[in-house]
Amino acid sequence: MKACIMCGGMGTRMRPLTFERPKPCIPILNKPSIGYLIEHLSNSGFDDIVLTLGYLGNKIEEYIRDGSTFGVRANYVYEKERLGTAGSVKNAETYLKDTPFLVVGGDHILDFNLREMYRFHEEHDGMVTIGLLPVDDPQKYGIVDMNADNEIKRFIEKPAPEQIFSNIASTGIYVCSPELLERIPRRRYDFAGDLFPSLLQENEPIYGWLAKGYWTDIGDPLEYRAATRWKLDNLSTETDGHLYSKNARLKGPMVFKNEITLGSNSSIADHVVIGENTNIGNNVSVGSYTSIGRNCLIGDGSKIASSYIYEGVQIGKRSFSSGAIIDKNTIIGEDCILESGVIIGPRVIILDRVTIHSDVRIWPEVVIRLREDVEEDVINEKFGTSVEGS
Numbered sequence: 001m002k003a004c005i006m007c008g009g010m011g012t013r014m015r016p017l018t019f020e021r022p023k024p025c026i027p028i029l030n031k032p033s034i035g036y037l038i039e040h041l042s043n044s045g046f047d048d049i050v051l052t053l054g055y056l057g058n059k060i061e062e063y064i065r066d067g068s069t070f071g072v073r074a075n076y077v078y079e080k081e082r083l084g085t086a087g088s089v090k091n092a093e094t095y096l097k098d099t100p101f102l103v104v105g106g107d108h109i110l111d112f113n114l115r116e117m118y119r120f121h122e123e124h125d126g127m128v129t130i131g132l133l134p135v136d137d138p139q140k141y142g143i144v145d146m147n148a149d150n151e152i153k154r155f156i157e158k159p160a161p162e163q164i165f166s167n168i169a170s171t172g173i174y175v176c177s178p179e180l181l182e183r184i185p186r187r188r189y190d191f192a193g194d195l196f197p198s199l200l201q202e203n204e205p206i207y208g209w210l211a212k213g214y215w216t217d218i219g220d221p222l223e224y225r226a227a228t229r230w231k232l233d234n235l236s237t238e239t240d241g242h243l244y245s246k247n248a249r250l251k252g253p254m255v256f257k258n259e260i261t262l263g264s265n266s267s268i269a270d271h272v273v274i275g276e277n278t279n280i281g282n283n284v285s286v287g288s289y290t291s292i293g294r295n296c297l298i299g300d301g302s303k304i305a306s307s308y309i310y311e312g313v314q315i316g317k318r319s320f321s322s323g324a325i326i327d328k329n330t331i332i333g334e335d336c337i338l339e340s341g342v343i344i345g346p347r348v349i350i351l352d353r354v355t356i357h358s359d360v361r362i363w364p365e366v367v368i369r370l371r372e373d374v375e376e377d378v379i380n381e382k383f384g385t386s387v388e389g390s
Contacts, residue, residue: 001044001045001046001047001048001099001100001101001102001115001118002046002048002049002050002095002096002099002100002101002102003041003046003048003049003050003101003102003103003104004049004050004051004052004089004092004095004096004101004102004103004104005034005037005038005041005049005050005051005052005104005105005106006052006085006088006089006103006104006105006106007022007023007024007034007051007052007053007054007057007060007106007107008052008053008054008055008057008079008082008083008088009022009023009054009055009107010023010054010055011023011026011055011107012384012386012387012388013219013220013221013387013388014026014218014219014220014221014224015345015361015363015383015384015386015387016327016343016344016345016346016361016362016363016364016383017325017327017343017345019345019346019363019364019383019384020056020346020364021056021059022055022056022057022059022060022106023106023107023218023219024037024060024106024107025056025059025060025063026218026224027293027310028109028218028224028227028228028231028291029228029231029232029255029273029291030273030275030291030293030294030310030311032063033107033109033218033227034060034063034064034106034107035063035070036109036231037104037106037108037109037110038064038067038070038072038074039070040110040111040114041072041102041104041114042070042071042072044113044114044115045115045118046072046102046114047071047072047073048072048073048095049067049072049073049074049075050074050075050076050077050092050095050096051064051074051075051076051077051106052077052078052079052088052089052091052092053076053077053078053079054078054079054082054088057076057078060106061076075095077091077092077094077095079091081188082188083187083188083189084188084189084190084193084194085103085172085189085190085191085192086184086189086190086191086194086195087184087185087186087187087188087189087190089103089176089181089184090181090184090185090186090189091186093181096176096178096181097178097181098178099178100118100121100122100175100176100177100178101175101176101178102114102117102118102173102174102175102176103173103174103175103176103191104172104173105172105173105217107217107218107219108171108172108173108215108216108217109214109215109216109217109218109227109230109231110171110173110213110214110215110216111213111214111215112131112171112173112211112212112213112215113211113212113213114173116209117129117131117173117175117209117211118175120175120207120209121175121177121207121209124150124205124207125205126151126177126204126205126206126207127176127177127179127180127183127199127204127205127206128174128175128176128177128180128195128196128199128206128207129174129175129176129206129207129208129209130144130152130170130171130173130174130196130206130207130208130209131170131171131172131173131174131209131211131215132144132168132169132170132171132208132209132210132211133168133169133171133210133211133215134167134168134169135167135168135169136167138159138164138166138167138169139158139159139160139161139164140158140169141157141158141169141170142155142156142157142158142169142170142192142196143155143156143159143164143165143166143167143168143169143170144166144168144169144170144208145165145166145168146168146208150207150208150209150210151205151206151207151208152200152206152207152208153200154200155170155192155196155197155200155206157192157193168208168210170192171211171215172191172192172217173211173215174191175209180195183195183198183199214230216230221325221341221343224325225308225323225325228289228291228308229289232271232272232273232289232291233271235253235254235255235271235273236253237252237253237254237255238254238255238256239255239256240255240256240257240258240276241257241258241259241276242258242259242260243256243260243262244259244260244261244262245261245262246262246263246264246265246282247264247265248262248263248264248265248266248267248268248280249265249266249267249268250262250267250268251267251268251269251270252270253270253271254268254270254271254272254273254274255272255273255274256274257274257275257276257278257294258276258277259276259277260274260276260277260278260279260280261278261279261280262280262284263280263281263282263283263284263300264282264283265282265283266280266281266282266283266284266285266286267284267285267286268280268286269285269286269287269288269290270288271288271289271290272286272288272289272290272291272292273290273291273292274286274291274292275292275293275294275295275296275311276294276295277294277295278292278293278294278295278296278297278298279296279297279298280292280298281297281298281299281300281301281302281317282300282301283300283301284298284299284300284301284302284303284304285302285303285304285305286298286304287303287304287305287306288305288306289306290304290305290306290307290308290309291308291309292304292309292313293309293310293311293312293313293328294311294312295311295312296309296311296312296313296314296315297313297314297315298315299314299315299316299317299318299319299334300317300318301317301318302315302316302317302318302319302320302321303319303320303321303322304320304321305321305322305323306322306323307321307322307323307324307325307326307338308324308325308326309321309324309326310326310327310328310330310346311328311329312328312329312330313326313327313328313329313330313331313332314330314331314332315332315336316332316333316334316335316336316352317334317335318334318335319332319333319334319335319336319337319338320336320337320338321338321342322338322339322340323339323340323341323342324338324339324340324341324342324343324344324356325342325343325344326338326344327343327344327345327346327347327348327364328346328347329346329347330344330345330346330347330348330349330350331348331349331350332344332350332354333350333351333352333353333354333370334352334353335352335353336350336352336353336354336355336356337354337355337356338356339355339356339357339358339360340358340359341358341359341360342356342357342358342359342360342361342362343360343361343362344356344361344362345361345362345363345364345365345366345380346364346365347364347365348362348363348364348365348366348367348368349366349367349368350362350367350368351367351368351369351370351371351372352370352371353370353371354368354369354370354371354372354373354374355372355373355374356368356374357373357374357375360374360375360376360377360378361377361378361387362374362377362378363377363378363379363380363383364380364383365380365382366378366380
């Protein structure tokens with residue numbers, strides 16, 4: 001079965017994590033998130049995959065290569081300009097002829113039975129089937145109204161409060177018949193904003209498939225944290241190689257990679273992942289729902305809670321991080337406090353006794369001076385400034 005993965009967005013809402021990587025390469029538990037998606041597609045029988053690439057697409061191609069590591073055959077199509085969701089699929093038309101194909105976003109994290117969705121589409125006569133799920137906030141999604149035969153009669157993208165007639169929302173996952181490609185022009189064109197309204201206006205049948213299971217994307221920090229927590233919820237204990245421990249207290253489930261050192265009287269709570277060659281000092285507390293990358297150093301007496309720490313990070317003695325995201329090769333001094341929702345870009349240097357307040361973002365390569373109290377985002381104008389958009 002064929003699948004098309006859309007990976008063209010710039011990931012501006014996830015800055016500063018996306019200045020040097022595309023959104024599908026943001027790590028979840030120390031692995032690019034798109035890796036989980038392709039593994040799920042492969043396990044579901046989708047072994048012929050084309051990826052539509054734009055911003056930093058070469059990073060995705062370098063990671064997936066020919067797809068053989070994941071049990072799939074991977075091809076790539078680059079966008080020279082922004083083509084929208086449907087336009088990007090049209091751009092990959094060469095690889096999507098002859099049979100129905102799945103369309104999914106490169107930043108999606110899910111466990112849906114996609115094979116069942118594909119079969120549902122084959123059993124109905126519409127050119128497209130939309131994967132649907134009930135949601136709490138319909139204003140963020142496209143919502144639908146279906147009849148008893150699962151045929152969609154109304155579709156509104158991101159409705160205003162007075163327009164909400166349903167909480168059944170599109171996940172942005174579609175199964176398309178190849179003839180649908182003939183309805184998509186070779187220009188910027190979206191499924192939700194352009195194609196679906198056009199099909200409904202012309203009385204072309206669109207069907208909805210009600211999914212069961214978990215789904216989100218990592219389009220913004222809140223959704224990213226939810227996806228990571230879901231992955232941590234599904235851990236089973238695994239130790240890969242040598243673990244050096246001096247009276248440390250461990251509570252599973254947890255995943256430890258090779259050559260990890262845990263200092264005396266340190267404690268590691270449940271739902272924790274620690275990457276290889278990481279050294280955790282004495283009297284350190286690592287709380288639940290935390291991931292720490294490879295080659296990290298956590299100083300004596302520090303406390304880490306519900307934080308996502310990427311590779312090569314150093315945290316000084318007696319520092320505290322609660323709910324922070326810390327990108328690679330950042331150095332944090334002694335006696336620092338990182339409050340909930342903080343996002344720190346790569347190669348940041350934070351000197352001793354600094355407090356970073358809730359939801360502050362710090363751009364790459366910034367230096368925060370001794371004893372600073374940081375209450376607003378710290379921008380490095382060498383990089384982009386916007387956090388709005390895709």
